[in-house]
Amino acid sequence: MAGACALVTGLTAPAHAGATAPSVYGPAYVMDAQSGDVLLNHEGAERVPVASLTKTMTAYVVLKTAKPTDLVQIRSRDVAYAEDGGGTTADLRPGDRIPVRELMYGLMLPSGADAAHALARTYGPGVDGFVAKMNATARELGMNDTHYVNADGLPMPGGDGYSTARDQAVLAANALRVPLIKRVAGTRWHSLDADDQHRSYEWRNTNRLLGTPGAIGLKTGFTRAAGYCLAFAGESDGRVLVGVLLDESLSSRRFSTAEALLSWAADRRAA
Template sequence: MRIRHVVPAGLFALVTGLAAPAHADTPAVHGQAAILLDATSGQVLFSKEAGERMPIASLTKTMTAYVVLKTAKPTDVVRIDSADVAYAEDGGGTTADLRAGDRLTVGELLYGLMLPSGADAAHALARTYGPGVGGFVTKMNATARELGMNDTAYVNADGLPMPGGDGYSTARDQAVLAARALAVPLIKQTAATRLHSLDATAQHRSYSWRNTNRLLGTPGAVGLKTGFTRAAGYCLAFAGETNGRRLVGVLLDESVSSRRFTTAEELLEWGLSVRSLQ
């Protein structure tokens, strides 16, 4: 059985159709672009240059996970190739330290993709489910159009800089994706995990992955993804929920790594304290 991606109807229309309300006590946001929205209603609570096209670094991997789970089963097995390992090492990306020849399930690889932000895991998944990385990127862009993310273009499955030019998106588009991705139970479960370990088996050696998202552990925080390149700065797609209400947000091009987490925490606290638009 394939996973159904269920979200509130008309989410993108609400996100693009409403301006953020003005509040004097809004937390300071130093990143170049940001957004905070109510994922249930699609109402925008905070917006700063949310429609500006910018590189998004490893936030790209959220779309990779989302596209994979449109067709793959979590129990499907992927064989790690030497090209997957070399891609991450040669590109200078963060890795899950995958070893060529190991066989891991899609569900296991999602942890390697989302927690340590493994470019090797992204490459393995894209290569397998494109088929081929190029075919997979085509699927990513087609999915972006389906979701109404019209200011987004992906050039790879991981967000690393490319010689021909980086991909781009907007805080608004990434918030739409975050809301959709968190509606997929396995993505939400993975993104909310702080540490995940795999014991060695006949199929693979042991692995231990720690989540790069320092927001986790904050009451109510449920994810979602960190990112960094020199061009993109420090990025964060984040989410929190309480009493059945879920907020999602995105921060792009923050100059201080730690500040994106404190800002996200402050935005979530503030957002949960203000009333939704009527």
């Protein structure tokens, strides 16, 4: 699926002249997803932890090979991993068999570390094998300042992974070319009714930018080391604009800043 999508790499186009950009409070990057034109680059090459923005790469790597109808068996260690690591969860229950299509909602909306672990374990095969695929995919996309250590962005005893605002914008542009990722990332809440394979679930999106006209996702993140992070996107006059905010100190400000940046970038594209 994702492998059939055109890649956005090598983004070196300069920002266009125009009105002053809205203020940002950490590394930030905004670009046109189709052309690769860079509209804002503030410390976009600084290597920092990116918390749960990591899960966008997890979704992207899974969907390179998995079928949406594939069933993933939830195991006790998936649940224990999220709980022991202090991560956000999709409240998955051991024994349930959930289609990949549905598990994407558990991964992206409540930012389930349990869902990330289950997917990585299944499609590595094994978590270590899956993380190796994540890093190989990062190289393929030209994300040369990115290193993943797990599938969820939680802190690790041996050291956190890292990326940059620029690299995460490249990932966002490519991930949104995968129809299922785009649909899931733009969903405000999703329910999964019980059947003989699993019990019922209901997940709400942590992305407060959704509901803003034109907004289509993409992913929130937070750890103490990473601060508040947001990969965001919006559509304007048929064009997709993507951006990334990293290491914000205020949770709410990342959403208001992203909204202002999307409006500003749309005006620049129209000029």
